[in-house]
Amino acid sequence: MLTAIQKWQKALSEEIKARFGLELPPDEIPFTFPPKPELGDAATPVCFSLARKLKRPPQVLAQELAQTTLDGVRESRCAGGYLNLFVDRGWAIESLLGGRFVPKGWRGKTIIEHTNINPNKAAHVGHLRNAVLGDTLARCLRYLGREVEVQNYIDDTGVQVADVVVGFERILGFGPEQLEALLCIYERFATKDSQAQGPMDRLQEWLQRGGLSSPDGVFAITEALRPILADPEKSNLAYGWLVSSKGRFDSFCWELYAKVAHWYAEDDSRLKARHETLRDIEGNVEPTSTIAARVAEEMVRCHLRTMERLHVRYDVLPHESDILKSGFWQACFDKLKAAGAVHRVPDESGDKNRGCWVMALSEADGFEGLSDADKVIVRSSGTVTYIGKDMAYQLWKFGLLGRDFKYRLFPNPLYRVWRSSSTVAGADPPSFGHGESVINVIDVRQSYLQRIVREGLKLMGYKAQAEASVHFSYEMVALSRKTALELEQRKEITLCEEDRTKPFVEMSGRKGLGVQADVLLDLLEERAQEEVSGREPELPKEEADSRARLLAASALRYYMAKYDKNQVVAFDFDQALAFEGETGPYLQYACVRAENILRKAAEMGIAMPEMSGSEAVAKALGLMEPEGWGVLALFLRLPNIVQQATSSLDLHLVARHLYQAAQAFHAYYHAFPVIQEPDPQKREARLLTVLLFARLLRSSLQELLGIEVPERM
RNA sequence: GCGCCCGUAGCUCAGGUGGAUAGAGCAUCUGCCUUCUAAGCAGAGGGCCGGGGGUUCGAGUCCCUCCGGGCGCACCA
Numbered sequence: 001m002l003t004a005i006q007k008w009q010k011a012l013s014e015e016i017k018a019r020f021g022l023e024l025p026p027d028e029i030p031f032t033f034p035p036k037p038e039l040g041d042a043a044t045p046v047c048f049s050l051a052r053k054l055k056r057p058p059q060v061l062a063q064e065l066a067q068t069t070l071d072g073v074r075e076s077r078c079a080g081g082y083l084n085l086f087v088d089r090g091w092a093i094e095s096l097l098g099g100r101f102v103p104k105g106w107r108g109k110t111i112i113e114h115t116n117i118n119p120n121k122a123a124h125v126g127h128l129r130n131a132v133l134g135d136t137l138a139r140c141l142r143y144l145g146r147e148v149e150v151q152n153y154i155d156d157t158g159v160q161v162a163d164v165v166v167g168f169e170r171i172l173g174f175g176p177e178q179l180e181a182l183l184c185i186y187e188r189f190a191t192k193d194s195q196a197q198g199p200m201d202r203l204q205e206w207l208q209r210g211g212l213s214s215p216d217g218v219f220a221i222t223e224a225l226r227p228i229l230a231d232p233e234k235s236n237l238a239y240g241w242l243v244s245s246k247g248r249f250d251s252f253c254w255e256l257y258a259k260v261a262h263w264y265a266e267d268d269s270r271l272k273a274r275h276e277t278l279r280d281i282e283g284n285v286e287p288t289s290t291i292a293a294r295v296a297e298e299m300v301r302c303h304l305r306t307m308e309r310l311h312v313r314y315d316v317l318p319h320e321s322d323i324l325k326s327g328f329w330q331a332c333f334d335k336l337k338a339a340g341a342v343h344r345v346p347d348e349s350g351d352k353n354r355g356c357w358v359m360a361l362s363e364a365d366g367f368e369g370l371s372d373a374d375k376v377i378v379r380s381s382g383t384v385t386y387i388g389k390d391m392a393y394q395l396w397k398f399g400l401l402g403r404d405f406k407y408r409l410f411p412n413p414l415y416r417v418w419r420s421s422s423t424v425a426g427a428d429p430p431s432f433g434h435g436e437s438v439i440n441v442i443d444v445r446q447s448y449l450q451r452i453v454r455e456g457l458k459l460m461g462y463k464a465q466a467e468a469s470v471h472f473s474y475e476m477v478a479l480s481r482k483t484a485l486e487l488e489q490r491k492e493i494t495l496c497e498e499d500r501t502k503p504f505v506e507m508s509g510r511k512g513l514g515v516q517a518d519v520l521l522d523l524l525e526e527r528a529q530e531e532v533s534g535r536e537p538e539l540p541k542e543e544a545d546s547r548a549r550l551l552a553a554s555a556l557r558y559y560m561a562k563y564d565k566n567q568v569v570a571f572d573f574d575q576a577l578a579f580e581g582e583t584g585p586y587l588q589y590a591c592v593r594a595e596n597i598l599r600k601a602a603e604m605g606i607a608m609p610e611m612s613g614s615e616a617v618a619k620a621l622g623l624m625e626p627e628g629w630g631v632l633a634l635f636l637r638l639p640n641i642v643q644q645a646t647s648s649l650d651l652h653l654v655a656r657h658l659y660q661a662a663q664a665f666h667a668y669y670h671a672f673p674v675i676q677e678p679d680p681q682k683r684e685a686r687l688l689t690v691l692l693f694a695r696l697l698r699s700s701l702q703e704l705l706g707i708e709v710p711e712r713m
Numbered sequence: 714g715c716g717c718c719c720g721u722a723g724c725u726c727a728g729g730u731g732g733a734u735a736g737a738g739c740a741u742c743u744g745c746c747u748u749c750u751a752a753g754c755a756g757a758g759g760g761c762c763g764g765g766g767g768u769u770c771g772a773g774u775c776c777c778u779c780c781g782g783g784c785g786c787a788c789c790a
Contacts, residue, residue, distance in 0.1 A: 028730080035733060045732050052770080080733070118790075144729090147789090158790055188741065356788060367716095367728090367786095379788040386790045447717070448785060475718075476784080480725090503782070531752070551752085563726070566718055574739085575725065579752050581738040582726090589752050597749045644729055656727065663737085670754045712754070 004095065005031050005042065005073050008085070012046065015068040018063075020054055033637065040077065040084030041092075042637075047081050057081075070501045089621035089629065092636055093692065094612050109147035111397050112138050114472075115314070116153045116442070118160040119299035121257045122250035123306050124514035125571050126443075126477040126507050129502065132560035133474055133651060134441040135312040140646045140654060144319035144639075149432065152314040153393070154419075156296035157321045158386070160257075160509075162278040165292045167256040170273050171263060172234050173227065176287050179294055181224035185242070186249040197226050246520060250302035253295070256513030282383075293321075295363075301412060306517050308414050310463045310553050311706045316432045317419040322405055323392055325422035329384050331401050332392035333357075341459035342377055351476025354381030364455050375452055387449055391456045398465045399434035407432065437468040439508055444473045444566075472649050473565070478504035479515070480570035487515070504570040515571065524552035527577055528585075532713070547710045554584030554707040561655040561705060582659055585708055590662035590669075591701065591709045594694035597674050601687060604675065608647075609688040616684070623685035627668050632689060634661040642704065654704050658697070665693055 009026035016024050029046045047058035047065065054061065070076065072091040077084045114134025117127050138148045155161070168174040174182070183690030229235045237259070238509040245251035257319055264270050281290035297364035300317065307313070323329060336342045336359075343355045343360070353376055361371035376387045387476035395401045407429035418429050440450060457466040480488070484505040487493045493513050499505045507514035528548035539547075559576050565616075602608065610617050621629075638657065645653040662704065674690055677683040701707040 030730070032729095032732075039733085043733090048732065048770080058770095082733070155790070160790070215769060246754085296752090319782085353788075359790095376788050383787070383788085390790095441786095444718070445784060446790085449790085473717095478783090535750080535752085567726075568719075570725080572725075577723075578739080581752090583738085583752085585752055586738095589750085593750070593753080600749055648729070650729075652727080653729070658736085667755090669749080671748065675749050712750085 003643065004072060004087075004636065005640050008042070008044075008073070011068055011070050012044070012065065016046075016050070019064060020023075020050065022050070022053060024050075028533055031502070031640075034082075034084060035399050037626040037633065037668075041087045041410060041633050042085045043082045044085075045082055047078075047083060051081070051357065072232050087633075087636070088607070089315065089624070090612070090618050092633070093621065096632075096635055096696065097612055100107050103135060109149055109434075110141055111149045111151060111433070111435035111438045112141075112441065113151045113153055113397075113439070114138075114441035115303070115312070118155055118158065118509070119296040119303070120160045120164040120253060121299070121509050122248065123303055123517040124507055124509065125517060125576075126514065127522055128517050128520075128556065129474065129560045129569060131307055131312045131479050132445065132557050132706075133309065133472065133565070133654050135310075135555075136561055136651050136654070136704070137441070137472065137649070139706055140387055140651065140706050144646065149435065150313070150315045151287045151397075152317050154296065154300055154317050155386075157281060157317050157324065159274065159278060161292055161296055162274055162281060163260045164257050164295060165259040165281070165288060166273045167253075167263075168291055168295070169277070169288065170270075171259060172238055172256070173231065174291070176290050176294070177224045178228055179291055180241075180251075181221045182238075183249065183294070183298055186247065186252075188535060190428070215679050241307040246522075248302060250306075251516060253299065253520070254509070254512065254516060257509060261510045261512075278297065279303065293346070297411070300410070302419070304410075304412050304414060306521070309518075309521050309549070310557055311708065313415060314417055315430075316407070317410055317417060318393065318396075318405065319420050320389060322420040322422045323389055323396075324384075326403060326405055326420075328392040328396060328401060328403060329389060331403055332388070332395055333378070333384075335395070335460050336377070336391070337457065339460045341456060345374075351378075359452070359456060359459070361452070361455065364458075364498075367451075367455075371441060387452055389458075390449070390453050392454050394438065394457060394469060395460075395462075396433055397435050397438045398462070398468075400462060400465065404433065413619055435468075437467075437470065438444045439470045439472050441472040441474070443476050445476065447471060447473050449562055449673070452613050470649075475566055475568045476506065476569050477569040478506050479513070479693075480504055480572040483515075483572050485572075486573070490536075504568065511623055521552055522557065523573075524555055524577060525549060528552050528555075528579070530713070535713075547713060550708050550710045551579065551588065551713065554588055554701075555579060556584070557705060557707055558584035558587065558655060560684045562659070564652050565649060585713070586666075587658060587707065588703060588709045589661045589713060591697045592667045592711070592713050593669055594665065594697070597687075597690050598694060600675055606675075606683075606687070609684055609691060611688070611692060617688070619681075620685040623681055624689055625672060627664075627671065628686065628689040631661065631664045631668050632692055632696070633699070656707065658700055661693075661697060661700075665697070 006026065009029045009031070012029050013024055013026040016022050029044060031042055031044050034040050034043050047061040051058040051060050055328070058081030059078060062081055062083045066076040066078050068076065070085065072087050072095070073085045074088040075086040077086070112134055115127065115131045117123050132152070138150050141148050168179060193298055228238060241252045241255040244255065266273070277288055281292045296704060341359055342357045344357050345351050345355065347355050352515055353374055356376045357378035358374040358376050361367040367373070375387065376385060392401065396403070406422065406425040407418045408421045410417050410419040410425050418426070418432070442450060454466045454469050457469060469689050481502070481504060484493070484495060484499065488495050495505065504515065525548045528551035529544060531551070532544045532547050533545035556576070557577070562582065609620060634657070641653050641657045645651050668689070672686055674686040677686060698709050701709060
């Protein structure tokens with residue numbers, strides 16, 4: 001289905017051909033929007049370029065083109081060479097309210113892969129940008145009528161998980177029982193803060209508050225942890241993290257993971273532990289493989305919970321371990337070999353890649369000037385690299401592998417989500433994969449690898465799928481210098497000399513450098529809570545909490561969505577914690593204000609206007625002030641904005657546009673009182689403006705940006 | 714060395730395929746709450762759009778070049 005502008009472009013293209021004998025494709029007819037609403041609802045400067053080709057003044061051409069009949073346009077005027085269009089308001093409102101965009105011309109689904117946090121530590125603010133962009137893209141595509149499947153890839157076999165397992169086994173001396181005991185504490189105890197007294201007292205208290213007052217439960221846990229508690233060094237470490245993690249297992253692992261990196265750095269020979277652990281995980285050697293699986297699963301649960309706070313959900317969680325166990329890599333490897341896309345570097349050669357299977361990139365477009373033209377796919381040890389697994393995964397996403405996972409439900413208390421499995425199949429999973437196009441949301445640092453995956457597909461003969469493989473590349477989130485120095489002062493992070501001189505500090509899970517997503521969300525909710533209770537002290541706590549959550553989520557989502565994707569976000573606490581100015585709450589507030597007027601009007605017994613169809617509506621629309629109409633007209637452009645945003649992956653366009661709409665409404669709100677307006681007809685027109693605005697903004701925020709609006713704030 | 718990205722107000726950023734007077738937010742200053750919630754509005758100051766060349770009716774936007782900064786180019790993911 002064509003949007004209004006596309007229809008106009010088509011009609012104008014035909015008119016230009018008929019009138020001037022000039023072929024001008026519809027999408028080459030530019031559309032802009034007049035700076036003032038009085039000038040019209042839309043405009044095209046096309047006559048400027050026509051003027052050159054036809055050697056006639058643009059004003060004259062615009063006069064002629066103004067004769068064109070355009071769908072929904074009641075008047076075309078020319079002004080200084082521009083062709084300005086005034087739409088029929090009734091038509092515009094009808095199409096806004098009724099016209100969901102019918103999915104024509106789009107068959108097949110789009111697979112979006114996003115989030116992809118290594119399941120070995122808590123999510124940090126960088127991961128939030130990924131998730132927000134991925135989720136916003138999914139929402140925008142669904143708004144346009146596309147079928148979307150959201151996948152969150154879980155790398156549960158890599159070095160990162162291995163490292164945290166090393167931490168549990170070798171630094172803390174944990175086995176499966178101790179891990180279970182720890183998880184049990186986390187499961188029962190989910191409150192945020194505590195001030196430690198004596199370690200054992202505290203543990204007992206936590207256990208009791210967590211509903212583990214049954215002596216057996218406490219006994220079981222303390223029994224399991226006894227060997228750890230007997231060792232002061234281990235028990236101090238674990239206890240410290242237990243406290244600082246504020247009830248979150250992923251936060252515990254965040255500390256543990258950073259500790260492991262430090263532990264390696266102290267003594268190189270300790271890296272042996274990493275390799276042994278990695279080997280045991282892959283070889284299903286107990287207890288290591290159980291610990292790894294348990295840690296990864298629990299971590300994914302933590303991440304799902306974190307993302308749920310931002311209203312981000314997933315359809316399926318493909319696990320890397322299942323890619324290996326289900327023979328995906330083998331099938332992919334066979335295809336690569338059959339196509340001659342990879343070759344083995346002989347053992348006896350002097351090449352540094354001897355014994356490896358490599359993909360030659362020297363012939364490929366866009367890989368010129370590499371220091372090494374060969375990319376290792378299979379290591380000399382016979383194990384496959386990340387890039388190989390990723391190629392197999394990409395093939396599966398397109399349904400090209402000839403294999404599928406089994407699926408079972410992931411143990412998630414929040415909503416139904418499936419995960420891959422190599423062995424156990426749950427009841428009636430939907431069909432996953434078989435995408436027509438695939439969008440991988442990964443930060444810019446992985447561009448090179450994403451290009452290799454595409455190149456691999458091409459070499460295997462899947463040219464169309466290589467074309468349909470999109471890397472949604474965005475810049476990283478770093479800590480602003482100000483924020484980094486603040487955090488260092490509070491002893492939450494440690495910076496090296498080099499970091500201190502840089503304009504911003506790159507985050508690093510390994511170095512424990514970053515701001516945890518949940519910590520930021522907690523801060524946001526706290527601040528929101530203060531604001532809410534400052535305004536309505538009488539509000540029941542539950543209601544206040546729920547409002548604070550919506551405010552915090554919207555502040556964060558808008559903060560992550562408003563920047564151009566190529567812009568490094570220098571994360572700054574002051575900016576991220578703001579609720580004023582260009583922020584999520586500002587958008588919500590516009591909606592709440594509009595709804596307040598409606599509520600008040602209803603309380604006063606003023607009838608709500610019809611929104612479409614009747615004579616009265618047409619009349620009210622005609623009586624709207626240009627400013628009021630200007631607010632609503634912004635929503636007319638929304639479908640085009642969303643379309644452009646999704647095709648260029650510039651999602652900030654959507655965020656900024658809705659901000660602009662909110663801004664326009666706030667100004668209107670102050671200038672045009674509704675309830676106090678004595679003239680009933682004017683009042684009717686204003687009420688209709690407010691009603692339509694409230695409807696449109698609320699649904700747009702929710703559908704496109706994943707921002708929910710509270711009833712009041 | 715090669716490749717990609719960024720440089721616009723004191724700070725953080727917008728400025729779709731070149732078009733109407735370069736805009737927002739924060740910060741600073743001045744007004745506006747007995748009038749639909751001030752998480753707001755109105756206004757002021759603040760700009761050689763990194764520098765220099767070009768392309769044309771028209772360049773913040775396109776091309777070349779230089780300068781400054783970031784990120785990639787692993788048998789890590």
